[in-house]
Amino acid sequence: MNQEIIRSTAAQLAEKLAAKELSAVEVTQAHLDRIAEVDGEVNAFLHVNTQEALAVAGEVDAARAAGEGLHALAGVPIAVKDLIVTVGQPTTAASKILEGWHSPYDATVVKKLRAAKMPILGKTNLDEFAMGSSTEHSAYGPTRNPWDLDRIPGGSGGGSAAAVAAFEAPLALGTDTGGSIRQPASVTGSVGVKPTYGGVSRYGAIAMASSLDQIGPVSRNVLDSALLHEVIGGHDPFDSTSLQESWAGLADAARNGDVKGLKIGIIKELHGEGYQTGVENRFNESLELLKAAGAEIVEVSCPNFQYALGAYYLIMPSEVSSNLAKFDGVRFGLRVLPEEGPMTIERVMAATRAAGFGPEVKRRIILGTYALSAGYYDAYYGSAQKVRTLIQRDFEAAFAQADVLISPTAPTTAFKLGEKLNDPLAMYLNDVATIPANMAGVPGISIPGGLADEDGLPVGIQFLAPARQDKRLYRAAGALETLLEEKWGGPLLAQAPVLGSKALGGAK
Amino acid sequence: MSVDEILDYDSAFEKYEPVLGFEVHVELNTKTKMFSSAPNAFGDDPNTNVNEVDLGLPGVLPVVNKAAVESSIKIGLALNCQIAETCRFARKNYFYPDTPKNFQTSQYDEPIAFDGHLDIELEDGEVFRVEIERAHMEEDAGKLTHMGGAAGRIQGADYSLVDYNRAGVPLVEIVTKPIVGAGKRAPELAKAYVAAVREIVKNLGVSDARMERGNVRCDANVSLKPIGQEKFGTRSETKNVNSLRAVEHAVRFEIQRHAAVLEAGEKVVQETRHWHEDTRTTTSGRPKSDADDYRYFPEPDLVPVVASREWVEELRATLPEPPAERRKRLKAAWAYSDLEFRDVVNAGVMDLIEETVAAGLKPAAARKWWMGEVVGRAKAAEVEPGELGITPAVLVEVAALVDGGKINNKMASQVLDGVLAGEGTPEEIVAARGLAVVSDDGPLLEAIDAALAAQPDVAEKIRGGKVQAIGAIVGGVMKATRGQADAGRVRELILEKLGVEG
Amino acid sequence: MAAITRDDVAHLARLAHLEMSNEELDRMAGELAVIVDSVKSVSEAAGADVPATSHPIPLNNVFREDVVGHVLTVEQALSGAPDAAENRFKVPAILDEE
Ligand SMILES: [Mg+2]
Numbered sequence A: 001m002n003q004e005i006i007r008s009t010a011a012q013l014a015e016k017l018a019a020k021e022l023s024a025v026e027v028t029q030a031h032l033d034r035i036a037e038v039d040g041e042v043n044a045f046l047h048v049n050t051q052e053a054l055a056v057a058g059e060v061d062a063a064r065a066a067g068e069g070l071h072a073l074a075g076v077p078i079a080v081k082d083l084i085v086t087v088g089q090p091t092t093a094a095s096k097i098l099e100g101w102h103s104p105y106d107a108t109v110v111k112k113l114r115a116a117k118m119p120i121l122g123k124t125n126l127d128e129f130a131m132g133s134s135t136e137h138s139a140y141g142p143t144r145n146p147w148d149l150d151r152i153p154g155g156s157g158g159g160s161a162a163a164v165a166a167f168e169a170p171l172a173l174g175t176d177t178g179g180s181i182r183q184p185a186s187v188t189g190s191v192g193v194k195p196t197y198g199g200v201s202r203y204g205a206i207a208m209a210s211s212l213d214q215i216g217p218v219s220r221n222v223l224d225s226a227l228l229h230e231v232i233g234g235h236d237p238f239d240s241t242s243l244q245e246s247w248a249g250l251a252d253a254a255r256n257g258d259v260k261g262l263k264i265g266i267i268k269e270l271h272g273e274g275y276q277t278g279v280e281n282r283f284n285e286s287l288e289l290l291k292a293a294g295a296e297i298v299e300v301s302c303p304n305f306q307y308a309l310g311a312y313y314l315i316m317p318s319e320v321s322s323n324l325a326k327f328d329g330v331r332f333g334l335r336v337l338p339e340e341g342p343m344t345i346e347r348v349m350a351a352t353r354a355a356g357f358g359p360e361v362k363r364r365i366i367l368g369t370y371a372l373s374a375g376y377y378d379a380y381y382g383s384a385q386k387v388r389t390l391i392q393r394d395f396e397a398a399f400a401q402a403d404v405l406i407s408p409t410a411p412t413t414a415f416k417l418g419e420k421l422n423d424p425l426a427m428y429l430n431d432v433a434t435i436p437a438n439m440a441g442v443p444g445i446s447i448p449g450g451l452a453d454e455d456g457l458p459v460g461i462q463f464l465a466p467a468r469q470d471k472r473l474y475r476a477a478g479a480l481e482t483l484l485e486e487k488w489g490g491p492l493l494a495q496a497p498v499l500g501s502k503a504l505g506g507a508k
Numbered sequence B: 001m002s003v004d005e006i007l008d009y010d011s012a013f014e015k016y017e018p019v020l021g022f023e024v025h026v027e028l029n030t031k032t033k034m035f036s037s038a039p040n041a042f043g044d045d046p047n048t049n050v051n052e053v054d055l056g057l058p059g060v061l062p063v064v065n066k067a068a069v070e071s072s073i074k075i076g077l078a079l080n081c082q083i084a085e086t087c088r089f090a091r092k093n094y095f096y097p098d099t100p101k102n103f104q105t106s107q108y109d110e111p112i113a114f115d116g117h118l119d120i121e122l123e124d125g126e127v128f129r130v131e132i133e134r135a136h137m138e139e140d141a142g143k144l145t146h147m148g149g150a151a152g153r154i155q156g157a158d159y160s161l162v163d164y165n166r167a168g169v170p171l172v173e174i175v176t177k178p179i180v181g182a183g184k185r186a187p188e189l190a191k192a193y194v195a196a197v198r199e200i201v202k203n204l205g206v207s208d209a210r211m212e213r214g215n216v217r218c219d220a221n222v223s224l225k226p227i228g229q230e231k232f233g234t235r236s237e238t239k240n241v242n243s244l245r246a247v248e249h250a251v252r253f254e255i256q257r258h259a260a261v262l263e264a265g266e267k268v269v270q271e272t273r274h275w276h277e278d279t280r281t282t283t284s285g286r287p288k289s290d291a292d293d294y295r296y297f298p299e300p301d302l303v304p305v306v307a308s309r310e311w312v313e314e315l316r317a318t319l320p321e322p323p324a325e326r327r328k329r330l331k332a333a334w335a336y337s338d339l340e341f342r343d344v345v346n347a348g349v350m351d352l353i354e355e356t357v358a359a360g361l362k363p364a365a366a367r368k369w370w371m372g373e374v375v376g377r378a379k380a381a382e383v384e385p386g387e388l389g390i391t392p393a394v395l396v397e398v399a400a401l402v403d404g405g406k407i408n409n410k411m412a413s414q415v416l417d418g419v420l421a422g423e424g425t426p427e428e429i430v431a432a433r434g435l436a437v438v439s440d441d442g443p444l445l446e447a448i449d450a451a452l453a454a455q456p457d458v459a460e461k462i463r464g465g466k467v468q469a470i471g472a473i474v475g476g477v478m479k480a481t482r483g484q485a486d487a488g489r490v491r492e493l494i495l496e497k498l499g500v501e502g
Numbered sequence C: 001m002a003a004i005t006r007d008d009v010a011h012l013a014r015l016a017h018l019e020m021s022n023e024e025l026d027r028m029a030g031e032l033a034v035i036v037d038s039v040k041s042v043s044e045a046a047g048a049d050v051p052a053t054s055h056p057i058p059l060n061n062v063f064r065e066d067v068v069g070h071v072l073t074v075e076q077a078l079s080g081a082p083d084a085a086e087n088r089f090k091v092p093a094i095l096d097e098e
C-alpha cells in the first residue's frame, strides 16, 4: 500500500483523495514513513515536519468528510526548500548562521500551500544560501543522488530534487537563480520548472540574487509541476517584481501536450562541445522523437550566450554581497564574539559572518564586493547588465524563429561527491545552459531525457519559452514526456535503484 | 577630547570666504513606512511599529509607498526642481546596527527631483538664492541608545540598544549646490535656509517638521577659500545639527575653526564633525576613508518610478501658496508696518490672525488681541500661542462684547482668564462673574456726586476749563463702582454735570 | 592573470565585514584572480550604446497605498535576537575605546 502511495504522482493522489480511496493522513503518513526509511541515506531533509503535516492532513480528511469544498491538491504533501521561510519550522538556508532560526512570518508561496491545505512534510537541503550546483555546500552535510549515493543530486536544490526522486515527496518547491531547480532535476531524473521571472512571488524566499531568483515546482512529471505552478503562481502585492498574470491553464497544457506544428529551436551554443557524449545522444534522441511527432526543428544562434556565465558571475555575487549583509548577528541568527581584541559591534559582525558562512558564500560575497567597489562598477557590474541586454536580444531573435527552444539542461550527468568541490570554476560550468534563462527572465523546464550510455545516469532536456509563455513549456515538455515514457514503458524513475533497508520491489 | 583653536569671527573674513552646503533630511508624515506597511509613528514603545520588512528579516522585500513618492514630488516642486521622468532606487551598502539590512535603500544617480532653487529672505529683507542640487527619496534608520557610558553618549558606552520603530520611515534628503557669496552672513543664511525648508515642508503638509523630534535634520558642510580663489577648500561635514539656532552656531564655529587651522598653516581634514549643543562647538568625528565605498547599485527588488507629466501637474495643482509669497500678501492686505508684521511672525500668530480676520475682526484689532492678550500668556505657559486654548472665535466674541459696550478692556482680560479656566463661553463668563459695565446712569450720578464732593478743588479746576484734570474724578467713580462703570460714559456725565464742553 | 593582492582582499573583507585569517586572504586572492580572469571578457562584450538591464521583465510604478498593515509583536520581533534588553536589540559597544 505504502509503495503504491509513494510511487503515485501528485495528480493520481489528488484523484484518489477526491474519490476517498485514500485519506490525506494515509498519504502523508506514507511519505513520512518513506522519509524515515531512506532519508538517513539520502539526506534530502533538514527538518521533518511530522506533527503539523499530519494535523493538516487530518483537517483535510475532516473537511472532506463534512463535504466542504477543497482545493484539488488538498492533502497532497509537499516538501519545501529550506531557503523559503515557514512559521513553525526552522529555516536555515543550510547555513550555520541561521541554525535554529524560526521565521515569524510565512513566505507567500507557503501561505498558498497552507490555503490549499497541502501538508508540508519538511524543509529540504540545499547548497548554503543556494550557492552551488551540488548541495555539497550545505552546512548540514550533502544530499546524495538517489540514483547513486556517491554522486551529487545537483544544486542548489539537491534536497528537493532528491526528495521527489527518492519518493519521499510527490512535490517540492525549489528556487532557481542560475539553474538550481533545473540542474538538480536533470541529474536526478525528475522534473523542475523555473517560471517566468515575477510569475511566482519571491516574498519569503531568502534572497540570493534578487534579479535572478525565482521559486518553482519540483516533481516527478510535467503535469504535477503544472498543478503546483498553478497553486503558487500569481500576483503578490508584497513583491514589487511580481507580475499581474494569472497562470490558469498550465495543467491543461501539460495534459494536452502536443508538438505538431510547433517550431522548436536548437540553441547552437548550448550543445556539442563541452557536453558529455551520453548527454548529447539522449538530446538527439529527443529531437528525433519530437520531429517524428510533427515538430519543426530549427537551429537558432544566441552568440551572446558565451558571455552569460561571466556576466552571471558578476551580477549574482554583487547582489549576494548586498543581500547577505543583513546576516550580522544583531537581529536574528548566530552571534559569535571575537576571540581576542576589542569587543565592538563591527568585530562581532565580522566574527559572526566569518564563523557563520561557508567558503563558497564568502567567495561570492568577496567577489561581489569587488565587482561593486569604487572604480570597478562600470567594468564589471555595469558591463554585466549590458550583457543581460544582449542575451535578451538573442532570445528575442531566437523566439522570432521558434516557439520554444531546446537544449540539454546540464553538460554532464551527476558527478561524484567531492569531485569539483575545490574547483569553483568547474562547478560554475554546470550551469552554463541554465543561466541564460535567469539572465533574461524567461521560463524553463527540465524533464528526464533518459540515461547516459556511459554511466547509466539521468540526462535532462531543457525547454525555454518567451517570458510569460510558461504554458508553452508545459505543452512541449508534456508531449516529449509522453513520447519518452512510451519508449521506456514507464517513467524514467521506475528504473532508479531501490533505496532503503527493506527491499521495496520497484515498479519494474 | 582636544579643544580646537578658533579664530575671531571678523578676522576670519579678512582673508577667507566661506562656502556652505547643506543636506537636510525631512521625515515624511505618511501613515506607513517607505517600503513596508508598518505604522510611521513617533514615540511608541520600542519595536512595536515594525514588521519583518523593517527588521530586514531573511526573505523580505520592499514595496514603495505611493504617498511618500507624491510627497517627494511635492517637495521637489516647492523647491522649484525638475521632476525626473523616470528614476530608480539604489542600495547604499554599509554596516551599522541601526540599519537593518546593512544597506540603506536610497537614490543615487537618479534622484526624483533635481536642479531647483530657493530664495531665502534674511531678517533685513535681503534675498539670497540657494541652488538645490537634488532631492531624493530614502529610508530612515532605527534608533540607538548607548548604555553604560556617560549620559547616553556613544563614546565610552558598554553596549547599545536598538529600536527599529524609526527604521524605514520615509525621508527626503535635500542637497544644495555649494553656496558661495554669503560672506559674514553665512551663519544667518544657514539658519534662514533650514528654517525655509522646514516651513515649506510644513506648509505642504508632508512633514510634521518638528526639529526637536528629528523630523527635519541638517548636516552642514563648511569650507573656506582664500578670497578671490576659485577652487573650494577642504570641507567638514557637521552631522545632525538639529535646531535652527544650532545650525547658525555650528556654521559660525566651523568658519572660525577652519580659519584658525588655515592661519596656522595647516590643512583642514575632510571629516565628519559632531555638534555639541552644550559647548556650542564641534569635535572631530570620522575621517573620510575607504570604508565610505558604499558600492551603490540599482535596487533589484524595486522597479523604476515613472512620473508622468500629467501626474506631476496634478500634484502641482494641489500645492499650497508658498510661505514667502503668502507672507508678502498678508502683510500688504493687513497694512501692518514692517516691525508689526515681523513681531506677528516671530510670535507665531500669523496664521491665527489670518483666521481671526476671516472670522470678522479687523486686522488691527486681531493683531491687538493676539499680541496683547494671548502671546504673553502663551509665553508664560510655555506653549505655542495656538495651543493655549484661546481660539479666533473666542477673540471675535470678546471683541464684540467690548465694542458693544457690554464690557471694557479690563473685563475682557478677565473673561479670557475665565475661558482658559474652562468656565465656559465669554457670554457665560460675563454672566457668571457679574462682569458688566454699569450702564444705568442713576448709580453713576450718585457716585459722581460723591466724587465731586470729595475733591472740590478738582471740580473747580474742571469748571475753570482744565478738562485734563477730569481723570481724578473718573478714577474716583471707577473705584467706587469697582471698575464696572464705562469710563467713557462716566466722563460724559461729569462734563455734563459741570457744564463744561469736553 | 588579474592582479588581486592579499591587501585588496583584506580591504574587501573589511568592507564586507568578514574576518579572515592570513591563509584565507591568500587563498581568496588566488581564487578571486582566477574567477575575475574568467569573467573579464564581459567588460568588452557590449558597446557603449547598449543599455543596461537591471530587471529582466520591465515594470514600473509598482506602489503600495499608504494604509497601515500588519506589525509583529515585540516578542515576535525579538524572537530571533541573539541578545535583547528592555524590548530592544542589544549590541556590543559601537566604538572601540578603553
Ligand atoms: Mg547624505
Ligand SMILES: [Zn+2]
Residues within 6 Å of the ligand: B025, B138, B173
Ligand atoms: Zn540621506
